[in-house]
Amino acid sequence: MIQPRTKFRGNLTRNLLPQLLRQHDGKMTRELLLHPGDHGLGMTHESMQADATTTAVCGYCSTGCGLRLHLRDDEAVGLTPETSYPVNLGMACPKGWEALRVLDSEDRATDPMIRTSDGKFAPVSWDHALRLFTTRMKGIQRQHGPDSVAFLSTGQIACEEMAFLGALAKFGMGIKHGDGNTRQCMATAATAYKEAFGFDSPPFTYDDFEQSDCMVFIGANPCIGHPIMWERVLRNHHAPEIIVIDPRCTETAMAATQHLQIRPKSDLALLYAITNHLIACECVDRKFIDKHTEGFEKLSEHVSRFTPDAVAPMTGISADAIRQTAETIGRRKAVSLWWTMGVNQSYEGTRTAQAIINIALITGNIGRPGTGANSITGQCNAMGSRLWSNTTNLFGHHDFKDSADREKVATSLGIDADLIPTEPSWSYDGIMDGIRRGDIRGLWVIATNPAHSWIHQSEARNLLDRLDFLVVQDMYHTTETARHADLILPAAGWGEKSGTFINSERRYGVLKKVRRAPGKALADFHIFRALAAYWGVEDMFAEWTDPEAVFRIMQRASEDQPCDMTGIDGYEQIDRCGGIQWPWTEADAEGDFQPEQQRRLFADGRFYHHDGRARLIVDDLTPMPEAPDEDFPTLLMTGRGTVSQWHTQTRTNKSPVLRKLYPNEAYIEINPEDAAAIAVENGDQVRAQSRRGSLLATAMVTPTVKPGHAFMPMHYEATNQLTLSHFDPHSRQPSYKDCAVRIERA
Numbered sequence: 001m002i003q004p005r006t007k008f009r010g011n012l013t014r015n016l017l018p019q020l021l022r023q024h025d026g027k028m029t030r031e032l033l034l035h036p037g038d039h040g041l042g043m044t045h046e047s048m049q050a051d052a053t054t055t056a057v058c059g060y061c062s063t064g065c066g067l068r069l070h071l072r073d074d075e076a077v078g079l080t081p082e083t084s085y086p087v088n089l090g091m092a093c094p095k096g097w098e099a100l101r102v103l104d105s106e107d108r109a110t111d112p113m114i115r116t117s118d119g120k121f122a123p124v125s126w127d128h129a130l131r132l133f134t135t136r137m138k139g140i141q142r143q144h145g146p147d148s149v150a151f152l153s154t155g156q157i158a159c160e161e162m163a164f165l166g167a168l169a170k171f172g173m174g175i176k177h178g179d180g181n182t183r184q185c186m187a188t189a190a191t192a193y194k195e196a197f198g199f200d201s202p203p204f205t206y207d208d209f210e211q212s213d214c215m216v217f218i219g220a221n222p223c224i225g226h227p228i229m230w231e232r233v234l235r236n237h238h239a240p241e242i243i244v245i246d247p248r249c250t251e252t253a254m255a256a257t258q259h260l261q262i263r264p265k266s267d268l269a270l271l272y273a274i275t276n277h278l279i280a281c282e283c284v285d286r287k288f289i290d291k292h293t294e295g296f297e298k299l300s301e302h303v304s305r306f307t308p309d310a311v312a313p314m315t316g317i318s319a320d321a322i323r324q325t326a327e328t329i330g331r332r333k334a335v336s337l338w339w340t341m342g343v344n345q346s347y348e349g350t351r352t353a354q355a356i357i358n359i360a361l362i363t364g365n366i367g368r369p370g371t372g373a374n375s376i377t378g379q380c381n382a383m384g385s386r387l388w389s390n391t392t393n394l395f396g397h398h399d400f401k402d403s404a405d406r407e408k409v410a411t412s413l414g415i416d417a418d419l420i421p422t423e424p425s426w427s428y429d430g431i432m433d434g435i436r437r438g439d440i441r442g443l444w445v446i447a448t449n450p451a452h453s454w455i456h457q458s459e460a461r462n463l464l465d466r467l468d469f470l471v472v473q474d475m476y477h478t479t480e481t482a483r484h485a486d487l488i489l490p491a492a493g494w495g496e497k498s499g500t501f502i503n504s505e506r507r508y509g510v511l512k513k514v515r516r517a518p519g520k521a522l523a524d525f526h527i528f529r530a531l532a533a534y535w536g537v538e539d540m541f542a543e544w545t546d547p548e549a550v551f552r553i554m555q556r557a558s559e560d561q562p563c564d565m566t567g568i569d570g571y572e573q574i575d576r577c578g579g580i581q582w583p584w585t586e587a588d589a590e591g592d593f594q595p596e597q598q599r600r601l602f603a604d605g606r607f608y609h610h611d612g613r614a615r616l617i618v619d620d621l622t623p624m625p626e627a628p629d630e631d632f633p634t635l636l637m638t639g640r641g642t643v644s645q646w647h648t649q650t651r652t653n654k655s656p657v658l659r660k661l662y663p664n665e666a667y668i669e670i671n672p673e674d675a676a677a678i679a680v681e682n683g684d685q686v687r688a689q690s691r692r693g694s695l696l697a698t699a700m701v702t703p704t705v706k707p708g709h710a711f712m713p714m715h716y717e718a719t720n721q722l723t724l725s726h727f728d729p730h731s732r733q734p735s736y737k738d739c740a741v742r743i744e745r746a
């Protein structure tokens with residue numbers, strides 16, 4: 001259904017959600033953006049005492065805002081959003097404003113801790129912990145083979161730390177299997193881009209939010225997930241058409257000019273129908289297609305059966321609305337298509353993302369200002385993980401299977417190429433399966449919280465308990481995963497260490513050490529250095545003395561890749577330029593050229609496949625694995641709840657200001673009709689049950705979800721007790737947003 005056309009007013013306070021708490025969060029966010037001082041943020045008494053400032057990028061989301069840190073005797077005492085940073089232009093969301101506060105918390109891990117025979121944790125020295133790590137992990141490898149130890153990493157540590165971890169684990173410790181929480185998040189986008197463009201390469205720059213005259217958001221709720229990107233949308237002066245495709249009437253949908261309230265997981269059919277109509281009404285760019293793409297005939301043939309009339313009943317969107325959307329996309333001059341987890345976290349996510357890419361390509365909406373098929377990333381360094389984690393891609397997006405690539409990486413690292421595995425790692429779910437079979441017996445978890453965030457949680461927890469040895473390296477010793485650990489390594493967090501992050505628009509930004517980590521906590525970088533020494537491979541890492549030295553190694557490995565960054569002088573230049581987007585090659589920098597602040601890819605229509613052409617990729621539809629039925633009649637979606645909650649809440653629940661901005665207890669959104677049928681009123685307790693588990697939550701009765709649907713934020717520990725373990729076959733990304741549940745009065 002197309003909502004009545006409203007003029008785009010660009011005002012977040014229009015989000016008149018019926019739920020009081022959500023409304024509170026939306027309003028408060030805006031209020032905080034405009035009047036931070038009134039809420040105890042910003043220029044606090046401590047900030048006024050500062051004697052210097054420095055700028056660092058934020059450590060939560062992939063927007064990558066610049067935060068100005070107010071220092072006294074080299075310690076940060078306050079912060080304000082950086083006005084001259086090209087990303088956020090002086091704005092920050094509440095999480096950014098509160099970034100320092102969450103560092104001071106009682107449950108920070110301050111000492112290494114081991115599990116004792118009575119099941120409790122006891123602090124030990126670093127020497128003891130590092131010896132234990134080495135003897136236990138080496139022992140497991142001796143007994144069960146080198147591949148019996150694996151690691152799970154993250155998109156939330158610095159590039160240099162990821163690079164160190166990947167190199168240490170794979171080349172130093174002989175571990176083949178390691179993946180990251182970016183599998184839960186970005187694997188689909190990475191796979192889709194790689195197949196379509198020949199390289200994992202989000203083409204956009206944030207200026208595109210301001211230059212488009214039509215923006216399509218598919219499965220993305222930036223008002224909550226990326227509020228500062230949404231602020232950039234609000235700066236657009238081209239009277240943009242804003243089309244939101246989401247099964248829920250989200251904050252973003254309410255602020256849009258059109259909302260296609262699609263039936264969950266029918267995006268692929270809808271996008272094919274839009275493509276069908278674009279071709280039928282000759283709204284395609286033939287010249288661009290002929291010159292720069294491959295596969296148009298097959299695409300036209302494939303979508304011919306997806307007429308708007310045929311697709312309308314599958315999607316719940318009328319044929320007229322589908323045609324109107326296609327024509328809008330076809331007629332506007334600068335169309336950008338943006339997607340996030342509503343697409344990536346789906347059992348047919350890769351093909352859905354590629355259907356979006358197809359639309360941008362056949363309409364020639366790529367490489368120009370305001371255009372692009374643009375995946376918005378999630379975590380502060382998801383993009384860094386995609387390039388530098390050495391998990392499924394070899395260091396710098398090379399290929400483990402390619403001997404020339406192994407040789408090149410070995411040379412830039414100064415190691416023997418024989419140390420590099422010749423196969424990529426198992427993906428996250430493959431590692432979990434390996435634990436189930438008993439093939440994996442030692443696991444090292446760094447900066448992620450799988451006992452809360454992995455799909456089908458009770459099973460995930462059982463698997464963690466099956467391990468012979470589980471090491472958890474985290475800022476806090478109280479996370480759900482740390483509770484299962486045999487050894488906890490205390491890590492410094494954002495603000496307590498240095499390095500770089502890469503944001504959604506490929507921009508390297510610098511993070512800085514502006515606080516001392518509590519107790520004996522160490523930066524992940526230094527934990528890796530110490531482990532290299534205890535493992536007996538410190539010679540291999542002689543050059544890896546500090547993050548900037550590693551950055552130079554990464555630069556060498558990036559040479560001649562699409563992500564080439566050999567032209568960057570170092571951290572100081574990144575800082576001075578307000579971040580630097582890749583690529584920035586030595587040739588670009590010749591003659592002392594400085595990088596422009598807003599650069600997009602593919603202006604010349606050349607893609608990264610050998611023939612320079614992008615691929616148009618299509619596939620058949622997949623049925624929903626667990627569709628609602630008589631026993632479990634409601635389709636449950638999960639996702640982000642509020643601006644002020646971050647993931648498993650280990651950080652955001654440490655701030656009293658943030659805690660005031662969101663519902664502290666688990667809630668589930670259900671439609672008034674469904675609520676009436678089970679005699680539930682807003683605020684009542686309900687039990688939600690799936691075939692895998694059940695939970696109690698407060699009912700939030702709201703028309704923003706349709707009858708037969710429910711939505712629960714992922715931030716509550718219980719949410720993943722309900723979710724069904726199923727994956728996109730190409731990216732192995734979990735499909736978190738579709739499982740069948742039954743909701744009853746508690």
Ligand SMILES: Nc1nc2c(c(=O)[nH]1)N[C@H]1C(S)=C(S)[C@@H](COP(=O)(O)OP(=O)(O)OC[C@H]3O[C@@H](n4cnc5c(=O)[nH]c(N)nc54)[C@H](O)[C@@H]3O)O[C@H]1N2
Pocket residue numbers: 061062185218219220221222224225226245246247248250262263264265266267340341342343377378379637638639640641642643644645646647737
């Ligand atoms: N405040 C806050 N911000 C965050 C995060 C956080 O935890 N808190 N996390 C960060 C991270 S890591 C990520 S990955 C991003 C995620 O950012 P988003 O992807 O924007 O967030 P989600 O709420 O997970 O999912 C987006 C939307 O997908 C919709 N959806 C569900 N099923 C379907 C479907 O079948 N089709 C379509 N079209 N849409 C569907 C949901 O209704 C939801 O509104 O946010 C980042 N920003």
Ligand SMILES: Nc1nc2c(c(=O)[nH]1)N[C@H]1C(S)=C(S)[C@@H](COP(=O)(O)OP(=O)(O)OC[C@H]3O[C@@H](n4cnc5c(=O)[nH]c(N)nc54)[C@H](O)[C@@H]3O)O[C@H]1N2
Pocket residue numbers: 154156157181182184185341345378379446447448449450452453454473474475476479491492493494524638639640646647648649650651714719720723736
């Ligand atoms: N049902 C459902 N589940 C989901 C999702 C969903 O939409 N629905 N979304 C998925 C997505 S997109 C994502 S990205 C994941 C996120 O899932 P997780 O990665 O599990 O979530 P976080 O809470 O961010 O966990 C990060 C951990 O690292 C710690 N940490 C923070 N900084 C540092 C550091 O510098 N060093 C170290 N060593 N530790 C640090 C934090 O304390 C925290 O314990 O959740 C996924 N799970």
Ligand code: SF4
Pocket residue numbers: 058059060061062063064065088091092093094095096097226227228229
């Ligand atoms: S929008 Fe993202 S990067 Fe910017 S302040 Fe908020 S959490 Fe940090």
Ligand SMILES: [Mo]
Pocket residue numbers: 184185186378379
């Ligand atoms: Mo994510």
